[in-house]
Amino acid sequence: MEAALELAHVTKRFGTFTAVDDVSFRLERGGFLGLVGRNGAGKSTTLKLATALMVPTAGSLKVLGYDVQADALEVKRRIGAMPEDMALLEMLTGPQYLRFVGRMHGLEDQVIDARRDELFSLLELAPAPRALIADYSFGMKKKVALSAALLHGPQLVFLDEPFEGIDPVTRRVMKDLLLGLQKKGVTLVLTTHILEVVEALCPLIAIIDGGKLKGFGPLDELRKPGQGLEALFLELVGSTRAGELSWW
Ligand SMILES: Nc1ncnc2c1ncn2[C@@H]1O[C@H](COP(=O)(O)OP(=O)(O)OP(=O)(O)O)[C@@H](O)[C@H]1O
Numbered sequence: 001m002e003a004a005l006e007l008a009h010v011t012k013r014f015g016t017f018t019a020v021d022d023v024s025f026r027l028e029r030g031g032f033l034g035l036v037g038r039n040g041a042g043k044s045t046t047l048k049l050a051t052a053l054m055v056p057t058a059g060s061l062k063v064l065g066y067d068v069q070a071d072a073l074e075v076k077r078r079i080g081a082m083p084e085d086m087a088l089l090e091m092l093t094g095p096q097y098l099r100f101v102g103r104m105h106g107l108e109d110q111v112i113d114a115r116r117d118e119l120f121s122l123l124e125l126a127p128a129p130r131a132l133i134a135d136y137s138f139g140m141k142k143k144v145a146l147s148a149a150l151l152h153g154p155q156l157v158f159l160d161e162p163f164e165g166i167d168p169v170t171r172r173v174m175k176d177l178l179l180g181l182q183k184k185g186v187t188l189v190l191t192t193h194i195l196e197v198v199e200a201l202c203p204l205i206a207i208i209d210g211g212k213l214k215g216f217g218p219l220d221e222l223r224k225p226g227q228g229l230e231a232l233f234l235e236l237v238g239s240t241r242a243g244e245l246s247w248w
Pocket residue numbers: 014019037038039040041042043044045046
């Protein structure tokens with residue numbers, strides 16, 4: 001069977017700057033991959049390439065057997081994606097936005113509304129009925145974006161920093177939700193800076209630094225016995241800089 005996601009020598013340059021540098025890996029269906037790395041490492045760019053939001057400079061990507069460049073629409077139909085900037089239509093209310101997203105996926109309004117109720121209830125998102133997304137709090141916007149990514153029941157889900165700005169209670173619920181999806185065979189890819197989330201959720205990790213893949217595989221194979229993910233992370237991409245300022 002085709003992999004859920006396959007990158008072959010993927011490079012993305014912005015002018016002379018290389019954001020993603022010859023990255024190759026294969027994620028089987030049903031896998032749960034945590035993409036970690038420092039600010040500016042190339043995580044979001046990698047996800048944008050995989051979700052057909054950006055075109056690679058070189059190399060190729062396949063999602064569920066489809067070439068991401070040649071069959072971008074087929075890919076977009078089959079995946080759920082929460083981009084870094086969430087890409088919401090902020091002049092709509094949350095429910096209006098979900099109607100928009102759901103209809104694009106060909107769902108009936110009744111189905112959209114029932115799923116929205118379930119998602120909002122699970123995530124404890126209760127916006128004022130007429131409030132525009134523009135006036136939602138940051139965490140509320142994240143919840144709308146996550147709801148939009150899951151609405152059509154995709155078999156492959158990409159989430160760029162889904163836990164950032166989310167309160168600890170909802171974070172707990174979201175972890176259970178994502179683990180439950182994986183049990184149902186859904187393939188998940190997420191980025192996060194919260195290493196505890198990766199340790200709790202992701203059997204597979206990819207460590208990216210300066211656009212290069214520094215490690216890929218099961219966490220237990222990458223780390224030494226007894227080594228935590230933080231220690232592994234610091235070993236692979238850490239710096240020895242002291243946290244000091246010259247004028248203080
Ligand atoms: N459209 C763009 N034009 C120019 N440079 C870009 C563009 N998008 C990303 N970059 C650069 O590519 C590098 C990787 O960015 P990316 O957003 O992938 O990092 P990241 O790993 O997601 O970081 P963070 O953890 O801060 O979200 C950065 O140096 C960024 O400035």
